[in-house]
Amino acid sequence: MSLPAFESEAREWIIATAARLGFDRVDDPYDVAVFHDMDHVEEERLLGEHRTWQRAKFESGYAALDWPVEVGGSGLDSVFAETFVRLENEHCPLRPHELFSVTMHLVAPTISLLGTAEQKQEFLPPMLRGDLLACQLFSEPDAGSDLANVSTRAVRDGEDWVITGQKVWTSGAQFAEWGELIARTDPDQPKHAGLTAFLVPLDAPGVAVRPIRQMSGGTSFNEVFLDEVRIPDRLRLGEVGKGWGVALTTLAFEREGGSDSSSIGGQFSQLVTTARDLGRDHDPLVRELMARVYLRQKLAQVDTLLDRQSREGGAAPSAVGSIRKVQWVDKLTAVSAAARAILGRDLVADTGVPGTFSWNAHVLGAPGYSIAGGTDQIQRNIIAERVLGLPQEPRSDRGLTWREARAAQPVSSR
Structure with a gap:
């Protein structure tokens, strides 16, 4: 056709x-x-x-x-x-809804690339039908930007694994049936080498999900506690000790998809409408800030075309996704700056004028994406080292096992 x-x-x-x-x-x-x-x-x-x-x-x-x-x-x-x-x-x-995006664009493609034939048969059809939703069980209180520092443990017990630990900032966990989890299986390896990925049913005994109230009002994020959760080895995703590669695959899908902001947050057209309704569309500062938003929105469209060419050539997700993610967050930040300039005090008090106080939800929510999927600082490190080929940052834990590095940390930072 x-x-x-x-x-x-x-x-x-x-x-x-x-x-x-x-x-x-x-x-x-x-x-x-x-x-x-x-x-x-x-x-x-x-x-x-x-x-x-x-x-x-x-x-x-x-x-x-x-x-x-x-x-x-x-x-x-x-x-x-x-x-x-x-x-x-x-x-x-x-x-x-973010949980559907995580399921269809992050977890499902990861299983499609790295899962066993049995896992593909078990998980992909129900995901495609919408019967099964899955979240990411990655970040922890001590492993956010430094994701490889996860301390959630998975211990082998015969044909099973027993998982204990805590995850945080997990989008949609309260509604998900499954989670893609990264756990430490060998603390005596360097932190990137001792990780393994699993698919965990969230109705398993020992799993507890607690929503987190955000400053923008909702409860998109959750804490997930795992207390001796037992799962069979057939739910291991990838090889033992190769979980970092699984995590990077999922994160690459996340960062490549992140720059498509067509349905998230305020758009240039909405800013223009608000500025015109309030008579601010001729203010030089407002016009400059809106021009920045327009430019970043056009760059996102160029990114989409480049991404299409890359995928048509058979390229796998790469560190270029970090560039797209930084550009997308810059666009969200630019939208917030323009909204603040246009609205002034109308941003913090609901005066009843349509289309004014609603921007408060954008300004409070936009900073979240400078953290989600890896902070801006981490993304810039990735771009510097993997795209530009610059020297790696000095690391105090280089050459140490995770257990040794953990012991060397000051007590206040654990």
């Missing part, structure tokens, strides 16, 4: 199916939030709608257009998948 024919057919299917399923909610033109602020029931309802939509796509062959046929995809060029996503954004009024 030609691309124009596909686009016409897909548009017709999306419009008809969204209407049949009752997805008739009108998008709020003043919704500029980076993180949603919904109660548990409302969020559960939204996820239910996403599951229904995903199942409809699966049954009609639209769920994984550019995935290989052998893992449940349609085997089409990535341009078909990108066209379908654009049409979805235009004609399906579902609000996005």
Whole structure:
């Protein structure tokens, strides 16, 4: 099928199916939030709608257009998948939810690349149907930017592994059925070498999930506690001691996808509307700040085209994703700066004027993405060392095992 024919057919299917399923909610033109602020029931309802939509796509062959046929995809060029996503954004009024993005664009592709044949069969079809949602169990209180410093332990016990530890900042864990977890299996290896990845059922005995209230209002993030959680070895993802490579694969998918900000936070067009409504669109400072947003939004579109060319050439996710992530965060920061200049005191008090106080949710939420998926500082280190070839930063733990490095840390930093 030609691309124009596909686009016409897909548009017709999306419009008809969204209407049949009752997805008739009108998008709020003043919704500029980076993180949603919904109660548990409302969020559960939204996820239910996403599951229904995903199942409809699966049954009609639209769920994984550019995935290989052998893992449940349609085997089409990535341009078909990108066209379908654009049409979805235009004609399906579902609000996005990060857990679906993590499942479909991070965890599922990682399993597709690195999982066993049995794991692909067990996990990928239900993910594509929307029956199974998965989160990332990566960050810990002492292992955020320095992810390889994780202390969650996985100990071999016959054909099982027993996992104990704590994860934090886990998006969507309260609604997920499974999690992709990185744990330490050998503390007497250097920190990057003693890690192993697992797929963990979140309803297993010993797993406890506690939502974290954010300053922007919602509870997107969670703490996850694991107390002697027993899982079989068949749920190990990749080889023992090779978990760092699994983590990097998932993070590369996260950073490459991160620069697509089409549905997250405020956009240039919304800033223009707000500035015009308040009579600030001729202010030189406001115009300069909005020009910065426009430039960064255009750069993101260029990034998308470059990414498409790279994937069409068969390239795997790489450190270039860190460049895209930094650019995307710069765009969110630029949007916040412009909103503050346009609104002034209207940003901190709800005066009842439509489209004003709603920007408060963007300003409070945008800093989160300078941390999520690796801090800006870590991304710049990656770019410097892996893209530009600059010398590596000095490391005090070089040549030490994780246990030795841990013992050498000051007590206050543990």
